[in-house]
Amino acid sequence: MSSINKDIRKTSHNNFTVIVNRFGVFFMILVLAVIGMLVSPNFLKASNLLNILNAVSYLGIVAAGISFVIYCGQYGDLSAPMTMATTGVICVEFMRYGLWYGIIAAMITGVVIGLLNGFVIGKLRVNAIIWTLAMNFILEGLVRWSYKGTQIYPDMATEKTYTTGFFLPLMAKLDPHIMELDLVSRAAEFNALATTYPGGVPLVLYVMFGVMIVGYIIMSKSTFGNQLKVVGSSFDVGKMSGINATRTVMFAFMMSSLFASVAGIFMTSLNQVGAFYIGQGYDFQAVTAIILGGMSLAGGRGSMIGVFGGVFTLGLISNILTLMGVGTFTQKMITGAIFITVVAVNARSLRKLGRDYA
């Protein structure tokens, strides 16, 4: 071979870094499992493990959605909490026509919010964090103003609560007979969503796995997912490769809001109340879980399997802390500390990667 082809430079990353990046979270799960066993004999019981999964299933659905945004190189979707709340409320309002009407209306609302986010961020290139933060604020205002700050209990619907609202009078204009529909009996159906256990496993857990499997296929196997990877790694390269980068970003935000709306429906059902605070804190936790799962904040790296790992890890930590008798507020501080650590490690490994550019 001639010397032209002889290249003495390092040709691959340190394999250890790659492994830690990709599968580190499962190693962490293993360590946490051992700690869990030491802390409490009840830890390994099937009921406890199911508990953990159940507790994080809402987070899992939201994280699966936001992971598309992060994969797309856009740092996060901070409008997720209010998307959950808003779509929950929409679901309650529309289920007068039937439960499925409510669910579909909620999901359509999610898609609309996501497309709007995606358009502004992908087309007008507005900073994603700032825009989604503002979106969250606007949606919160909308929901609280609509209900004059009160909450909406589907099973205790009275005419009084509803005439003051925004959504219902609007709907009443479109359909004058709406007040004759019976919401209260639908409410039982709706509230049961979060408490159904087909085959002894909560319904929402099936949904989480379903959402993650669909998310995995779209992200890693589909045409769109592979284009998203290029756009996520570099928006300009994507654009200059004949990929419609704007549409790709819009799709990523749409997935985020769509999945958030699914989580919102279940969360509203679990709380048996539609209110602005449904979903609070989920944006932050989801981003923590996603980065914990090895997805890079710079985009284009990671997978849905890692996201599941990250979500499960947060569940384990919370469960172990609870078994140890640590309070909720302390747990919040610990989650925050984990977030800082994970982001710091992520930034450091990015810098390492960056150094190889030269």
Place this chain on the structure above:
Amino acid sequence: MGESAFALQMNEVSKQFPGTLAVNKVSFEVRPGEVHALMGENGAGKSTLMKILAGSYADYTGEILIDGKPVQLHNPHQAKSEGVGMVYQELSIAYNRSVEENMFAGNIPTKGIFVDQEALRKQALASLAKVKLEDKIDPGTEMKNISQHESQLIEMAKVLNDNPKILVMDEPTSALSSTEVQMLFDIIREIKKQGVAIVYISHHLPEIFEVADRVTVLRDGKKIDTCDIKDVDNKTLVEMMIGEKIDDFVRSGDSETGDVILKVENLTHYGFVHNISFQLNHGEILGIVGLAGSGRTELGRCLSGADKVDYGTVILDDEAITVKSMSQMLEKGIAYLSENRKTEGLALRLSNKNNILSSIISRLSRFFFFLPKKGTPILQDQYEKLTIYPHDPEITTSNLSGGNQQKVLLAKWLSTKPKVLILDEPTRGVDVGAKKLIHETIVKLAEEGLSVILLSSDLPELVALSDRVAVMRQGHLIGELKKEDGFDENKVLLAANGERGVFSVEY
């Protein structure tokens, strides 16, 4: 003479990276008041050697003497205080601050707790005088309003403020036009007179011959030789760099071109390109030359659908096309290789496979699913044709040398099987071996019937490859030079500068 005959001596310096010896017992001397060119292909160890000098590594071995005195350069601060100044390719600029603040960042004169504006202005002007900018630039201007060329000089002035004994310049001319290069050379000669030892890193051979006194060539981490510049010529230098004999690249064989494949009429993007009309034949290589800002790149971007086209017709294979988007033009068969490899060409954090297939994801898909397996034969084909090294498509692109990255970029566009391939600076920042291969590939493709539009500021390349050279100036095509009439670098350069009377056809 005593020991201090050399401003810098590096004796048997080595630097080990995990798995490779990047610099292998290199000895290297620079005299005060000389310009010493450091040459080698990408990955030869030039940058590592200079980083050692800049104090970037604490674990090099060997001995470094500055003015005959042994020194330890284990961190950038030590290097700076020993008199080593570095001007890098990538500038360190705070764009929203003024010129003077940038020049004296970290060292701003103060009066009590306030900035001493007067002293700062005085210092700045004195410093700007060193690079002959004192009349041209108001030190209070914000840095973002300063041209690339002037920013580079300001960066140099900043380094000169510390009165370095040794000044290292890494590819200082890569973004400059030829007049700007001459200005830079004048300044270099000025600095040289003051006894500063200058290490000059460049890929560009003609520059070396113009400005350097001696040259040292590195290859695979080892020093090959140090010569006086008058003892070597272009060819021997290149041979030293790549370690084998090469012939001057001449396009062999007749360039037979077929019927018209692309016809462009009155193509206009307001403010960038105006009323561009030309024809391109099957298997033809059309060179387009023009100074910076002539609209060369913009023409490529318009034709490929990357930029908006305001009006004009594009007829490809007898089909009139309204340019709408890049994906549409790719589908029709026009591909555009961008001049900005790192920002628009390749996603450096992805694998070579991802990068090469990135423009044909939808073509390799069925229904909803992307089928990367369908791309395997394409990858194999491109890897063989372009001898991309290392031969592993799963490697992250950022780990490849510049030359191999450029091959990956070329492979990305060839995989789209274009009818017309627009190449914008296809060999910028690429080492000699890769450059030769890319040239050979372009010619071979043209012989196989691919039509190529070559946008390049590398005149020898343009002259060697093109069948015709069209000249752009201020957004207009002003004429063309035909091969039959004979063109050389000189003529092309005259044409690009708007000199009339050299064209075969004037528009």
